[in-house]
Amino acid sequence: MKINILSFGQVAEALNADQLLLSDMDNTDRVLDYLKSVYPQLQTMEFTLAVNKQLIHGNTALKDDDTLALLPPFSGG
């Protein structure tokens, strides 16, 4: 299974990419643990998560081809 990772703003800068593809991760905590180990800057950054464009709160199951977005605090307007 594959998970599409999207990142924005300061998170995209930390990852040096706005899109990543990960495989074999069946929940959001696993993805976060992995990303934080590869990109330690994420450990101190503030961001929320959206799965398939819906904000989530707490660990969430992922299925093949889901899109997980890392969203730093919004600052539009």
Place this chain on the structure above:
Amino acid sequence: MIQKNKKVFVEGAIQPAFIGDEILKHQTKKNIGAHQLFLGQVRNDLIQGQEVIAIDYSAYLEMADEKFHEIREAIFKKYPLVCLHIYHSLGRVKAGEISLFVLVSAVHRKEAIQACAEIVERIKKEAPIWGKEIFGDESTQWKKNT
């Protein structure tokens, strides 16, 4: 009548002539008695002695489109409005230029004023849009909404 999938994002600053044209278009809708408009302008904040000269806006477009649609539906349900238009910039907008334009039209002023205020607050809080402040020496920092 709620128009779906309206285009919100415009590239660069929102031009004053565009705002004027939008108002002009409403002269045919003669049941409108009040327009309330909000214009967000990029401010030249001084941050640690450095002046903000522009903001570079980016967004999670697919999610933002859904969020704007959700806001429109909720506002139309809550207030008796004739129409509602939201425009937001993407890309670079210089200090002094307009980056957000909300135009709410109603039969009477009260609902137009209340709805417009609520829309602006919801956009600031809920729309997945990010502003990167650009300083005179091209250094940058991510904007924080207060």
